[in-house]
Amino acid sequence: MPLFTINPDKCNKDGLCAADCPAGCIVFEKGALPVPHEKKQAYCLECGHCVAVCPTDAIELARFPVSAVRQDKALKVSFAQAEQFLTGRRSVRSFKDKPVDREQIASLIKxxxxxxxxxxxxxxxxxxAATPEAVATIAxxxxxWMRGEVEAESPVAAKLHLAGIVRAFDNGQDMICRHAPVLAVAYGPKQGVTPLQDGVIATTYLELAASAAGLGACWCGYVxxxxxxxSTFDSVLGxxxxxxxxxxxxxxxxxxxxTAIPPRPEPSVTWL
Incomplete structure (x- = not known):
């Protein structure tokens, strides 16, 4: 199966797709339609750069036989807007007793x-865990697990102050999941290219998307x-x-x- 299809009626033969392909999977000769590279096409990342850079929507990836969505210039974010959004983000640890629509969660994960x-x-x-009951089970x-660490007087119990967290939990104060109505857990393979970094970045994307949607979010470090x-805790999370x-x-x-942005120290930068 070819990597992509080209609509000859739309392609203006500018070669942008070939020039921007990070893996060099596309061959372009002036005046001709782009074609997959005979050998390098096996290294296609399916990243979609070719689709994103094409100004006429002429290219379609074989794996995703749907048309590209054009960016709406009216929604372009200015630096000032991005700066306020990012610096104004807060970790939210107090939630209303109000469910979150599952479709909204799905759209954020998308x-x-x-x-x-x-x-x-x-x-x-x-x-x-999309219900307070499911989150409470995980908490x-x-x-x-914390109780076992405390009883064993393990180093992690002292480092993470687990005794106090357990006492609070026994008294009805959930400092683990903060009585949140939803807990989203990102997981991935133990081996791979960059599974740890990918998971962290994806979770960060979800946090920022949630903030933009008016939801509060906070990393759940204890979970x-x-x-x-x-080793057996993963089964609790599925x-x-x-x-x-x-x-x-x-x-x-x-x-x-x-409504306010608290100060932060000046960043430490070494200019090379």
Whole structure:
């Protein structure tokens, strides 16, 4: 099967697709239609650069036989808007007692699928506890793992102050998942090109998308710690044996709104 198809009625034969292909999979000769490279086409990343750069929507990837979506120039974000959005982002740990629509969660995860990925491997998968009850089950399992660490007087118990977290949990205060209505867990293969980095970036994309959608989000470090340090904990999250957790995000409608941007120290930069 060819890598792509070209609509000869749309192609203006400018060679942009070949020039922009990061793997050199496309051959272009002036005056002719682009064609797959005889040998290099095997290295196609399916990244879509050829589709994105084509000004006439003339190219279509074989794996994704759908038309490209043109970017809306009216939605272009200015640097000032991006700066305020990014600097104004807050980790939200207090949520309203209000469910989050499952379709909205799915749409946010769909956006996260566009996160950068090494070799465009996109190995990140998601396990989503989409109800407060499901999140509470995970929080309880995490608390039991913590309890075992505290009883064993392990170094991690002291480092992460687990005794206090367990006491609070026993008293009805969930400092693990913060009574969030949704917990999205990013996982991927233990081996691969860059599965850890891909999972972290995808989770970050999800956090930013959630913020733009008016939801609050916060990384759930205790669940990630349990998944990392307890070999049987992945089963609680529905993560396959050959995979591991790379990110976990609490999601919900924020109980409070943040209207100011707190200061940060000047960045440390070494100019080379």
């Amino acid at each position: 956006v996260a699928e566009f996160a950068p990925s090494g070799h465009n491997a996109r190995p990140t998968r998601w396990a989503v 309880s399992a995490t608390a039991e 990630m710690a349990a998944a990392s340090l307890e 993560v396959p044996d050959d995979c591991t957790v790379y990110g976990a995000l609490m999601l919900g409608h924020p109980a409070r709104r943040y």
